[in-house]
Amino acid sequence: MRILLLGAQGQLSRELQLCLQDQAELIVMGRDRLDLAQPEQIRRRVRQLRPTLLINAAAYTAVDQAEREPEAAFALNATAPAVLAEEAAALGAPLIHYSSDYVFDGRKATPYSEDDPPNPLNVYGRSKLAGERAIQAVGGAHLILRSSWVYSLHGGNFLLTVQRLLQEREELAVVADQIGAPTWAGSIARASAQLIQSWHSGQDGPWGLYHLCAQGETSWFGFASAIAEQLRAQGKVVARLQPIPSSGYPTPAQRPLNSRLDCRRLRRDWQVQLPDWHAALLECLRSPR
Numbered sequence: 001m002r003i004l005l006l007g008a009q010g011q012l013s014r015e016l017q018l019c020l021q022d023q024a025e026l027i028v029m030g031r032d033r034l035d036l037a038q039p040e041q042i043r044r045r046v047r048q049l050r051p052t053l054l055i056n057a058a059a060y061t062a063v064d065q066a067e068r069e070p071e072a073a074f075a076l077n078a079t080a081p082a083v084l085a086e087e088a089a090a091l092g093a094p095l096i097h098y099s100s101d102y103v104f105d106g107r108k109a110t111p112y113s114e115d116d117p118p119n120p121l122n123v124y125g126r127s128k129l130a131g132e133r134a135i136q137a138v139g140g141a142h143l144i145l146r147s148s149w150v151y152s153l154h155g156g157n158f159l160l161t162v163q164r165l166l167q168e169r170e171e172l173a174v175v176a177d178q179i180g181a182p183t184w185a186g187s188i189a190r191a192s193a194q195l196i197q198s199w200h201s202g203q204d205g206p207w208g209l210y211h212l213c214a215q216g217e218t219s220w221f222g223f224a225s226a227i228a229e230q231l232r233a234q235g236k237v238v239a240r241l242q243p244i245p246s247s248g249y250p251t252p253a254q255r256p257l258n259s260r261l262d263c264r265r266l267r268r269d270w271q272v273q274l275p276d277w278h279a280a281l282l283e284c285l286r287s288p289r
């Protein structure tokens, strides 16, 4: 099995490399070797490398910045996946692609299923939705895995930012009315490796769109509280946390209040399920950097 992995230094890509390096011939392409904003480069590389499986862990992920740079967000999140899907289909190779809870508007009272109609509130969400639809329109074998609130020990994310701010400040205000499941990139990578193993051994479920996030739910405030508790357990002095509404923390891009994803379909079809968000946080914090 020869896997072409797009994205090198990203949170998810780094964890995928750890999980997949012993399972396959893994070709990792960062931006320096393949600029996904250049469709012709994508076509040339894929035709040259002829992978048996493509994994797109690259994306334009700067949610607020996307409001000012819609063309860049759409180039990476919509056009690049479309071209990858076309090239994968031409080779007869499946494509694994990741998407986001931000395709929804968050107005539903319960967790979102794959059948719920998307209605993104921001440019990033619209660009991710356009990418999903482009892959589906090509019609090749694919898995689109929507996740939420992704963090790891690398890159820019809520865990690392809050760990720093908790130790720099005396008080930290965190949004408490957005609900979702913080999901460790390591959990997504392990689940992806499991899906690939199932496919490779002929035990695969149906291709398509699935939700894949940690079990359980919390708010950003709840997530920050759990991070603070771990710092306190190490003897660190941390800021007092203050819960605030989203209206108290205005951002260029609006976020959904309900980011909860119902992941039962993936469990039913592929027997894959992620651990609880709190257990995964503890495991992430214990993992080697």
Ligand SMILES: NC(=O)c1ccc[n+]([C@@H]2O[C@H](COP(=O)([O-])OP(=O)(O)OC[C@H]3O[C@@H](n4cnc5c(N)ncnc54)[C@H](OP(=O)(O)O)[C@@H]3O)[C@@H](O)[C@H]2O)c1
Pocket: 006, 007, 008, 009, 010, 011, 012, 013, 029, 030, 031, 032, 034, 035, 036, 037, 056, 057, 058, 059, 060, 061, 076, 097, 098, 099, 100, 101, 128, 146, 147, 148, 149, 150, 151, 155, 156, 185
């Ligand atoms: N972060 C979240 O909270 C979240 C939530 C839900 C879903 N997701 C989805 O999960 C997936 C992985 O996200 P992540 O958090 O791992 O993202 P990330 O840490 O921001 O990494 C983004 C990756 O995209 C690559 N990239 C950016 N521009 C590129 C370009 N022009 N050409 C080639 N590569 C480029 C980067 O390449 P280099 O390695 O070369 O820097 C990097 O590897 C994405 O599809 C994202 O939409 C994320």
